[in-house]
Amino acid sequence: MASTSPPCVVKAYYDQFQTDFSMFLKYRSQELVTGGRMVLTLLGRRSDDPTSKECCYIWELLAMALSDMVSEGFIEEEKLNSFNIPKYTPCPAELKTEVEKEGSFAIDRLEVSEVNWNANDDKLCPSDELKDGGYNVAKCMRAVAEPILASHFGKTIMDEVFRRYREIIADRM
Template structure:
Protein backbone atom coordinates (compact mmCIF):
# COMPACT_ATOMS: atom_id res chain seq x y z
CA UNK A 1 0.00 0.00 0.00
CA UNK A 2 1.24 3.51 -0.85
CA UNK A 3 2.54 5.53 2.11
CA UNK A 4 0.18 8.44 1.47
CA UNK A 5 -2.78 6.12 2.01
CA UNK A 6 -1.74 5.12 5.54
CA UNK A 7 0.18 8.20 6.67
CA UNK A 8 -2.45 9.74 8.92
CA UNK A 9 -3.21 9.95 12.60
CA UNK A 10 -5.69 7.67 14.39
CA UNK A 11 -9.15 9.08 13.67
CA UNK A 12 -12.31 9.30 15.74
CA UNK A 13 -12.56 10.14 19.45
CA UNK A 14 -11.56 6.84 21.06
CA UNK A 15 -8.94 6.13 23.70
CA UNK A 16 -6.13 5.76 21.16
CA UNK A 17 -7.32 8.52 18.82
CA UNK A 18 -5.14 11.48 17.90
CA UNK A 19 -7.93 13.75 19.12
CA UNK A 20 -7.42 12.45 22.67
CA UNK A 21 -3.64 12.10 22.52
CA UNK A 22 -2.33 15.30 21.00
CA UNK A 23 -1.50 17.46 24.03
CA UNK A 24 2.14 17.57 22.93
CA UNK A 25 1.16 19.08 19.60
CA UNK A 26 -1.11 21.56 21.40
CA UNK A 27 1.77 22.58 23.67
CA UNK A 28 4.02 23.15 20.67
CA UNK A 29 1.43 25.37 18.96
CA UNK A 30 1.23 27.39 22.18
CA UNK A 31 5.03 27.66 22.41
CA UNK A 32 5.25 29.10 18.91
CA UNK A 33 2.37 31.52 19.51
CA UNK A 34 4.55 34.69 19.78
CA UNK A 35 6.08 34.04 16.34
CA UNK A 36 2.71 33.22 14.77
CA UNK A 37 1.08 36.30 16.29
CA UNK A 38 3.87 38.54 15.01
CA UNK A 39 3.46 37.10 11.51
CA UNK A 40 -0.34 37.49 11.27
CA UNK A 41 -0.14 40.98 12.81
CA UNK A 42 2.44 42.11 10.26
CA UNK A 43 0.43 40.62 7.41
CA UNK A 44 -2.84 42.24 8.43
CA UNK A 45 -1.34 45.67 9.11
CA UNK A 46 0.38 45.70 5.72
CA UNK A 47 -2.45 44.23 3.65
CA UNK A 48 -5.70 44.99 5.53
CA UNK A 49 -7.49 42.33 3.42
CA UNK A 50 -11.27 42.33 3.40
CA UNK A 51 -11.13 38.60 2.66
CA UNK A 52 -8.39 36.89 4.67
CA UNK A 53 -7.42 33.45 3.31
CA UNK A 54 -5.57 31.05 5.61
CA UNK A 55 -4.30 27.52 4.92
CA UNK A 56 -3.36 25.01 7.61
CA UNK A 57 -1.20 22.31 6.04
CA UNK A 58 -1.28 18.90 7.68
CA UNK A 59 -4.25 19.85 9.87
CA UNK A 60 -4.99 16.28 11.12
CA UNK A 61 -8.16 16.03 13.25
CA UNK A 62 -9.16 16.77 16.82
CA UNK A 63 -8.92 19.95 18.91
CA UNK A 64 -5.59 21.14 17.48
CA UNK A 65 -7.04 21.40 13.97
CA UNK A 66 -9.08 24.44 14.83
CA UNK A 67 -6.93 25.67 17.73
CA UNK A 68 -4.21 27.11 15.51
CA UNK A 69 -6.72 28.78 13.18
CA UNK A 70 -8.74 30.23 16.04
CA UNK A 71 -5.62 31.82 17.54
CA UNK A 72 -4.83 33.50 14.22
CA UNK A 73 -8.36 34.85 13.87
CA UNK A 74 -8.38 36.16 17.45
CA UNK A 75 -5.29 38.25 16.71
CA UNK A 76 -6.90 39.76 13.62
CA UNK A 77 -10.15 40.49 15.46
CA UNK A 78 -8.29 42.35 18.19
CA UNK A 79 -6.44 44.36 15.54
CA UNK A 80 -9.74 45.24 13.84
CA UNK A 81 -11.14 46.53 17.11
CA UNK A 82 -7.99 48.52 17.84
CA UNK A 83 -7.85 50.03 14.34
CA UNK A 84 -11.62 50.46 14.07
CA UNK A 85 -11.73 48.22 11.00
CA UNK A 86 -14.61 46.07 9.91
CA UNK A 87 -13.92 42.40 10.51
CA UNK A 88 -12.78 40.65 7.32
CA UNK A 89 -14.39 37.57 5.88
CA UNK A 90 -12.29 34.52 6.70
CA UNK A 91 -11.70 31.63 4.35
CA UNK A 92 -9.85 28.71 5.94
CA UNK A 93 -8.43 25.77 4.00
CA UNK A 94 -7.72 22.66 6.08
CA UNK A 95 -5.29 20.37 4.26
CA UNK A 96 -4.12 16.85 4.94
CA UNK A 97 -3.70 13.54 3.11
CA UNK A 98 -6.89 11.84 1.88
CA UNK A 99 -6.84 9.29 4.72
CA UNK A 100 -7.22 12.04 7.32
CA UNK A 101 -10.39 11.99 9.44
CA UNK A 102 -12.05 15.00 7.79
CA UNK A 103 -15.49 13.84 8.93
CA UNK A 104 -14.63 14.50 12.58
CA UNK A 105 -13.46 17.99 11.61
CA UNK A 106 -16.60 18.80 9.63
CA UNK A 107 -18.86 17.54 12.41
CA UNK A 108 -17.21 19.93 14.86
CA UNK A 109 -17.30 23.06 12.71
CA UNK A 110 -20.72 24.41 13.62
CA UNK A 111 -20.04 24.09 17.32
CA UNK A 112 -16.70 25.79 16.85
CA UNK A 113 -18.21 28.70 14.92
CA UNK A 114 -21.03 29.15 17.45
CA UNK A 115 -18.62 29.18 20.37
CA UNK A 116 -16.23 31.51 18.58
CA UNK A 117 -18.99 33.98 17.72
CA UNK A 118 -20.06 34.01 21.36
CA UNK A 119 -16.50 34.78 22.45
CA UNK A 120 -15.74 37.39 19.78
CA UNK A 121 -19.10 39.13 19.48
CA UNK A 122 -21.55 39.71 16.65
CA UNK A 123 -19.08 41.87 14.72
CA UNK A 124 -17.03 38.76 13.98
CA UNK A 125 -16.96 38.30 10.22
CA UNK A 126 -18.18 35.25 8.29
CA UNK A 127 -15.83 32.26 8.44
CA UNK A 128 -15.85 29.66 5.67
CA UNK A 129 -14.06 26.32 6.01
CA UNK A 130 -12.91 24.01 3.23
CA UNK A 131 -11.29 20.60 3.47
CA UNK A 132 -8.46 20.14 0.97
CA UNK A 133 -7.19 16.55 0.72
CA UNK A 134 -3.80 16.12 -0.92
CA UNK A 135 -0.06 16.01 -0.27
CA UNK A 136 1.53 19.32 0.64
CA UNK A 137 4.55 18.30 -1.45
CA UNK A 138 2.71 19.37 -4.59
CA UNK A 139 0.56 22.29 -5.70
CA UNK A 140 -2.81 22.44 -3.96
CA UNK A 141 -4.07 26.01 -4.38
CA UNK A 142 -4.39 28.52 -7.24
CA UNK A 143 -1.65 31.05 -7.84
CA UNK A 144 -1.54 34.02 -5.47
CA UNK A 145 -4.60 32.87 -3.55
CA UNK A 146 -3.33 32.58 0.05
CA UNK A 147 -2.44 35.26 2.59
CA UNK A 148 -1.16 33.03 5.38
CA UNK A 149 0.11 29.44 5.52
CA UNK A 150 0.51 27.63 8.82
CA UNK A 151 1.80 24.14 9.49
CA UNK A 152 2.72 22.47 12.77
CA UNK A 153 4.27 19.02 13.24
CA UNK A 154 3.59 17.95 9.67
CA UNK A 155 6.49 18.78 7.37
CA UNK A 156 8.79 16.18 8.89
CA UNK A 157 6.58 13.51 7.28
CA UNK A 158 7.41 12.26 3.80
CA UNK A 159 4.44 10.69 2.05
CA UNK A 160 6.87 10.11 -0.81
CA UNK A 161 10.19 11.45 -2.01
CA UNK A 162 9.14 14.84 -3.41
CA UNK A 163 9.68 15.18 -7.14
CA UNK A 164 11.19 18.41 -8.42
CA UNK A 165 11.85 19.45 -4.84
CA UNK A 166 13.73 22.56 -5.95
CA UNK A 167 10.43 23.94 -7.25
CA UNK A 168 8.28 22.50 -4.46
CA UNK A 169 7.36 25.63 -2.59
CA UNK A 170 4.24 27.48 -1.45
CA UNK A 171 5.53 30.65 -3.14
CA UNK A 172 3.27 30.29 -6.19
CA UNK A 173 0.17 30.02 -4.02
CA UNK A 174 0.90 33.02 -1.79
CA UNK A 175 0.13 36.65 -2.49
CA UNK A 176 3.10 39.01 -2.49
CA UNK A 177 3.94 39.81 1.12
CA UNK A 178 2.12 36.67 2.28
CA UNK A 179 3.39 34.94 5.41
CA UNK A 180 4.34 31.37 6.23
CA UNK A 181 4.96 29.90 9.71
CA UNK A 182 6.16 26.29 9.83
CA UNK A 183 6.93 24.19 12.89
CA UNK A 184 8.31 20.69 12.59
CA UNK A 185 10.37 18.14 14.44
CA UNK A 186 14.03 18.75 13.80
CA UNK A 187 17.43 18.60 15.39
CA UNK A 188 20.17 20.97 16.53
CA UNK A 189 22.91 18.60 15.41
CA UNK A 190 24.08 18.53 11.81
CA UNK A 191 24.09 14.72 11.99
CA UNK A 192 20.83 13.40 10.43
CA UNK A 193 21.13 10.21 12.50
CA UNK A 194 21.50 12.14 15.75
CA UNK A 195 19.92 10.61 18.85
CA UNK A 196 17.94 13.79 19.47
CA UNK A 197 15.76 13.15 16.43
CA UNK A 198 15.73 9.36 16.04
CA UNK A 199 15.86 7.78 19.48
CA UNK A 200 12.14 7.70 20.20
CA UNK A 201 11.68 5.60 17.03
CA UNK A 202 14.65 3.40 17.93
CA UNK A 203 12.81 2.41 21.11
CA UNK A 204 9.89 1.25 18.95
CA UNK A 205 12.34 -0.68 16.74
CA UNK A 206 13.72 -2.36 19.87
CA UNK A 207 10.22 -3.56 20.77
CA UNK A 208 9.73 -5.01 17.30
CA UNK A 209 13.16 -6.66 17.27
CA UNK A 210 12.48 -8.30 20.64
CA UNK A 211 9.30 -9.78 19.20
CA UNK A 212 11.33 -11.16 16.29
CA UNK A 213 13.76 -12.83 18.71
CA UNK A 214 10.84 -14.43 20.53
CA UNK A 215 9.30 -15.69 17.31
CA UNK A 216 6.20 -13.51 17.57
CA UNK A 217 6.76 -11.83 14.22
CA UNK A 218 8.94 -12.54 11.20
CA UNK A 219 12.22 -10.72 10.65
CA UNK A 220 11.55 -9.65 7.04
CA UNK A 221 8.56 -7.38 7.78
CA UNK A 222 10.56 -5.64 10.49
CA UNK A 223 13.54 -5.14 8.18
CA UNK A 224 11.29 -3.61 5.52
CA UNK A 225 9.38 -1.30 7.89
CA UNK A 226 10.51 2.32 7.72
CA UNK A 227 9.23 5.49 9.35
CA UNK A 228 8.83 8.08 6.53
CA UNK A 229 10.23 11.00 8.47
CA UNK A 230 13.08 13.47 8.12
CA UNK A 231 14.00 15.95 10.83
CA UNK A 232 16.14 18.84 9.50
CA UNK A 233 18.48 21.18 11.31
CA UNK A 234 17.95 24.97 11.25
CA UNK A 235 20.95 25.38 8.93
CA UNK A 236 19.45 22.93 6.44
CA UNK A 237 16.16 24.82 6.49
CA UNK A 238 17.94 28.15 5.95
CA UNK A 239 19.93 26.74 3.04
CA UNK A 240 16.82 25.44 1.25
CA UNK A 241 14.91 28.71 1.73
CA UNK A 242 17.82 30.76 0.40
CA UNK A 243 18.30 28.41 -2.58
CA UNK A 244 14.64 28.69 -3.55
CA UNK A 245 14.81 32.48 -3.28
CA UNK A 246 11.15 33.49 -2.92
CA UNK A 247 11.13 34.23 0.81
CA UNK A 248 12.73 36.42 3.43
CA UNK A 249 13.32 34.59 6.73
CA UNK A 250 11.97 36.59 9.66
CA UNK A 251 12.59 34.02 12.41
CA UNK A 252 14.38 30.67 12.48
CA UNK A 253 14.68 29.09 15.91
CA UNK A 254 15.05 25.71 17.57
CA UNK A 255 13.20 24.92 20.79
CA UNK A 256 12.54 21.94 23.06
CA UNK A 257 9.43 20.08 24.20
CA UNK A 258 9.23 17.21 26.68
CA UNK A 259 8.40 13.79 25.30
CA UNK A 260 5.80 13.62 28.05
CA UNK A 261 3.45 16.53 27.35
CA UNK A 262 2.07 16.38 30.89
CA UNK A 263 5.41 17.15 32.50
CA UNK A 264 4.74 20.87 32.43
CA UNK A 265 1.09 20.67 33.48
CA UNK A 266 0.89 21.18 37.25
CA UNK A 267 -2.88 20.68 37.32
CA UNK A 268 -2.89 17.18 35.89
CA UNK A 269 -4.30 14.51 38.21
CA UNK A 270 -2.20 11.65 39.58
CA UNK A 271 -3.65 9.32 36.94
CA UNK A 272 -1.48 11.02 34.32
CA UNK A 273 1.81 10.62 36.16
CA UNK A 274 2.91 7.57 34.14
CA UNK A 275 5.14 9.31 31.60
CA UNK A 276 5.83 6.18 29.58
CA UNK A 277 2.11 5.49 29.29
CA UNK A 278 1.45 9.04 28.12
CA UNK A 279 4.19 9.02 25.52
CA UNK A 280 3.26 5.55 24.26
CA UNK A 281 -0.35 6.69 23.73
CA UNK A 282 0.81 9.80 21.91
CA UNK A 283 3.08 7.80 19.64
CA UNK A 284 0.42 5.16 19.08
CA UNK A 285 -2.01 7.81 17.83
CA UNK A 286 0.66 8.75 15.27
CA UNK A 287 2.17 5.40 14.28
CA UNK A 288 -0.64 2.85 14.57
CA UNK A 289 -2.07 3.24 11.02
CA UNK A 290 1.39 2.58 9.53
CA UNK A 291 2.02 -0.39 11.81
CA UNK A 292 -1.40 -1.93 11.11
CA UNK A 293 -0.89 -1.55 7.36
CA UNK A 294 2.50 -3.27 7.50
CA UNK A 295 2.06 -5.92 10.23
CA UNK A 296 -1.71 -6.29 10.67
CA UNK A 297 -3.74 -5.53 13.79
CA UNK A 298 -2.78 -8.68 15.70
CA UNK A 299 0.52 -7.40 17.09
CA UNK A 300 -0.47 -3.84 18.01
CA UNK A 301 -1.31 -4.29 21.69
CA UNK A 302 1.85 -6.30 22.37
CA UNK A 303 4.05 -3.84 20.48
CA UNK A 304 2.86 -0.91 22.55
CA UNK A 305 3.11 -2.78 25.86
CA UNK A 306 6.78 -3.36 25.05
CA UNK A 307 7.27 0.14 23.65
CA UNK A 308 5.85 1.63 26.84
CA UNK A 309 8.38 -0.34 28.92
CA UNK A 310 11.24 0.88 26.73
CA UNK A 311 10.02 4.45 27.09
CA UNK A 312 9.76 4.16 30.88
CA UNK A 313 13.30 2.77 31.11
CA UNK A 314 14.68 5.52 28.89
CA UNK A 315 12.84 8.36 30.61
CA UNK A 316 14.01 7.14 34.03
CA UNK A 317 17.65 7.49 32.92
CA UNK A 318 17.70 10.76 31.02
CA UNK A 319 15.85 13.93 30.10
CA UNK A 320 13.90 13.28 26.95
CA UNK A 321 13.14 16.16 24.63
CA UNK A 322 11.83 16.73 21.13
CA UNK A 323 13.64 19.43 19.15
CA UNK A 324 11.32 21.76 17.23
CA UNK A 325 12.39 23.97 14.35
CA UNK A 326 10.24 27.04 13.71
CA UNK A 327 10.62 29.21 10.64
CA UNK A 328 8.61 32.35 9.84
CA UNK A 329 8.91 33.78 6.33
CA UNK A 330 7.54 36.53 4.11
CA UNK A 331 7.12 36.13 0.37
CA UNK A 332 9.20 38.72 -1.43
CA UNK A 333 7.42 41.51 -3.27
Protein backbone atom coordinates in the same frame (compact mmCIF):
# COMPACT_ATOMS: atom_id res chain seq x y z
CA MET B 1 17.68 5.99 9.98
CA ALA B 2 19.41 5.39 13.29
CA SER B 3 22.66 6.14 15.08
CA THR B 4 24.07 2.89 13.67
CA SER B 5 23.13 3.69 10.05
CA PRO B 6 25.96 3.79 7.52
CA PRO B 7 26.76 7.21 5.96
CA CYS B 8 25.14 6.22 2.64
CA VAL B 9 21.80 5.67 4.41
CA VAL B 10 22.03 9.03 6.18
CA LYS B 11 22.82 10.70 2.86
CA ALA B 12 19.90 8.98 1.14
CA TYR B 13 17.49 10.25 3.81
CA TYR B 14 18.94 13.76 3.57
CA ASP B 15 18.74 13.74 -0.24
CA GLN B 16 15.09 12.68 -0.04
CA PHE B 17 14.40 15.43 2.51
CA GLN B 18 15.96 18.00 0.16
CA THR B 19 13.82 16.84 -2.76
CA ASP B 20 10.60 16.67 -0.76
CA PHE B 21 11.08 19.95 1.12
CA SER B 22 12.02 21.81 -2.05
CA MET B 23 8.88 20.52 -3.76
CA PHE B 24 6.80 21.45 -0.72
CA LEU B 25 8.14 25.01 -0.81
CA LYS B 26 7.60 25.30 -4.55
CA TYR B 27 3.94 24.30 -4.33
CA ARG B 28 3.23 26.39 -1.23
CA SER B 29 4.69 29.44 -2.99
CA GLN B 30 2.17 28.96 -5.81
CA GLU B 31 -0.69 29.00 -3.30
CA LEU B 32 0.28 32.27 -1.59
CA VAL B 33 -0.75 35.72 -2.74
CA THR B 34 2.00 38.21 -3.50
CA GLY B 35 3.49 39.37 -0.22
CA GLY B 36 1.87 36.48 1.65
CA ARG B 37 3.58 34.67 4.50
CA MET B 38 3.78 31.14 5.74
CA VAL B 39 4.35 29.87 9.25
CA LEU B 40 5.86 26.43 9.22
CA THR B 41 6.21 24.19 12.26
CA LEU B 42 7.98 20.88 11.93
CA LEU B 43 9.88 18.32 13.90
CA GLY B 44 13.61 18.91 13.72
CA ARG B 45 16.77 18.77 15.75
CA ARG B 46 19.21 21.26 17.27
CA SER B 47 22.30 19.20 16.55
CA ASP B 48 24.11 19.17 13.21
CA ASP B 49 24.33 15.37 13.53
CA PRO B 50 21.33 13.78 11.75
CA THR B 51 21.75 10.61 13.81
CA SER B 52 21.88 12.38 17.17
CA LYS B 53 19.99 11.00 20.12
CA GLU B 54 17.51 13.89 20.03
CA CYS B 55 15.97 12.72 16.77
CA CYS B 56 16.68 9.00 16.50
CA TYR B 57 16.61 7.54 19.99
CA ILE B 58 12.85 7.57 20.43
CA TRP B 59 12.51 5.63 17.15
CA GLU B 60 15.30 3.24 18.12
CA LEU B 61 13.30 2.34 21.23
CA LEU B 62 10.32 1.56 19.01
CA ALA B 63 12.61 -0.64 16.91
CA MET B 64 13.57 -2.49 20.10
CA ALA B 65 9.92 -3.28 20.80
CA LEU B 66 9.47 -4.56 17.25
CA SER B 67 12.69 -6.61 17.44
CA ASP B 68 11.52 -8.22 20.68
CA MET B 69 8.31 -9.20 18.94
CA VAL B 70 10.31 -10.77 16.10
CA SER B 71 12.35 -12.84 18.56
CA GLU B 72 9.12 -14.04 20.16
CA GLY B 73 7.47 -14.89 16.84
CA PHE B 74 4.82 -12.16 16.80
CA ILE B 75 6.37 -10.50 13.73
CA GLU B 76 8.21 -12.09 10.81
CA GLU B 77 11.84 -11.01 10.59
CA GLU B 78 11.44 -10.27 6.87
CA LYS B 79 8.60 -7.87 7.69
CA LEU B 80 10.80 -5.99 10.15
CA ASN B 81 13.76 -5.89 7.77
CA SER B 82 11.62 -4.41 5.00
CA PHE B 83 10.15 -1.68 7.20
CA ASN B 84 11.28 1.95 7.09
CA ILE B 85 9.86 5.13 8.54
CA PRO B 86 10.32 7.84 5.92
CA LYS B 87 11.38 10.56 8.35
CA TYR B 88 14.22 13.05 8.40
CA THR B 89 14.50 15.67 11.13
CA PRO B 90 16.43 18.65 9.75
CA CYS B 91 18.50 21.08 11.77
CA PRO B 92 17.99 24.86 11.42
CA ALA B 93 20.98 25.22 9.07
CA GLU B 94 19.59 22.55 6.72
CA LEU B 95 16.18 24.23 6.67
CA LYS B 96 17.74 27.62 5.94
CA THR B 97 19.87 26.16 3.15
CA GLU B 98 16.88 24.51 1.48
CA VAL B 99 14.69 27.61 1.74
CA GLU B 100 17.43 29.77 0.22
CA LYS B 101 18.22 27.22 -2.49
CA GLU B 102 14.57 26.84 -3.54
CA GLY B 103 14.23 30.63 -3.65
CA SER B 104 10.48 31.20 -3.24
CA PHE B 105 10.64 32.34 0.39
CA ALA B 106 12.77 34.45 2.68
CA ILE B 107 13.11 33.51 6.33
CA ASP B 108 11.99 36.31 8.65
CA ARG B 109 12.42 34.25 11.78
CA LEU B 110 13.67 30.76 12.52
CA GLU B 111 13.08 29.44 16.03
CA VAL B 112 13.80 26.16 17.71
CA SER B 113 11.58 25.05 20.57
CA GLU B 114 11.66 21.93 22.62
CA VAL B 115 8.87 19.47 23.31
CA ASN B 116 8.57 18.16 26.84
CA TRP B 117 7.90 14.47 26.22
CA ASN B 118 6.60 14.14 29.74
CA ALA B 119 4.24 17.10 29.55
CA ASN B 120 2.00 15.85 32.36
CA ASP B 121 4.73 15.60 34.97
CA ASP B 122 3.49 18.66 36.86
CA LYS B 123 1.02 19.12 39.72
CA LEU B 124 -1.90 19.77 37.33
CA CYS B 125 -2.15 16.15 36.26
CA PRO B 126 -4.46 14.24 38.64
CA SER B 127 -4.04 10.76 37.15
CA ASP B 128 -1.07 8.64 38.21
CA GLU B 129 -1.26 6.80 34.86
CA LEU B 130 -0.84 10.07 32.97
CA LYS B 131 2.18 10.93 35.10
CA ASP B 132 3.91 7.82 33.74
CA GLY B 133 6.39 9.18 31.19
CA GLY B 134 6.38 5.91 29.29
CA TYR B 135 2.63 6.24 28.90
CA ASN B 136 2.85 9.82 27.66
CA VAL B 137 5.59 9.22 25.13
CA ALA B 138 4.09 5.96 23.87
CA LYS B 139 0.70 7.62 23.34
CA CYS B 140 2.27 10.55 21.51
CA MET B 141 4.34 8.28 19.30
CA ARG B 142 1.39 5.99 18.70
CA ALA B 143 -0.56 8.93 17.28
CA VAL B 144 2.27 9.50 14.81
CA ALA B 145 3.48 6.00 13.99
CA GLU B 146 0.50 3.66 14.29
CA PRO B 147 -0.93 4.22 10.79
CA ILE B 148 2.33 3.34 9.06
CA LEU B 149 3.05 0.46 11.46
CA ALA B 150 -0.46 -0.98 11.10
CA SER B 151 -0.32 -0.83 7.30
CA HIS B 152 2.94 -2.81 7.32
CA PHE B 153 2.54 -5.19 10.28
CA GLY B 154 -1.25 -5.35 10.65
CA LYS B 155 -3.61 -3.70 13.11
CA THR B 156 -3.96 -6.68 15.42
CA ILE B 157 -0.54 -6.28 17.07
CA MET B 158 -0.63 -2.51 17.67
CA ASP B 159 -1.74 -2.71 21.30
CA GLU B 160 1.10 -5.12 22.04
CA VAL B 161 3.69 -3.06 20.14
CA PHE B 162 2.85 0.07 22.10
CA ARG B 163 2.53 -1.77 25.43
CA ARG B 164 6.10 -3.01 24.98
CA TYR B 165 7.24 0.38 23.73
CA ARG B 166 5.79 2.03 26.84
CA GLU B 167 7.72 -0.36 29.08
CA ILE B 168 10.98 0.24 27.21
CA ILE B 169 10.55 4.00 27.40
CA ALA B 170 9.66 3.93 31.11
CA ASP B 171 12.79 1.82 31.73
CA ARG B 172 15.03 4.25 29.80
CA MET B 173 13.58 7.40 31.36
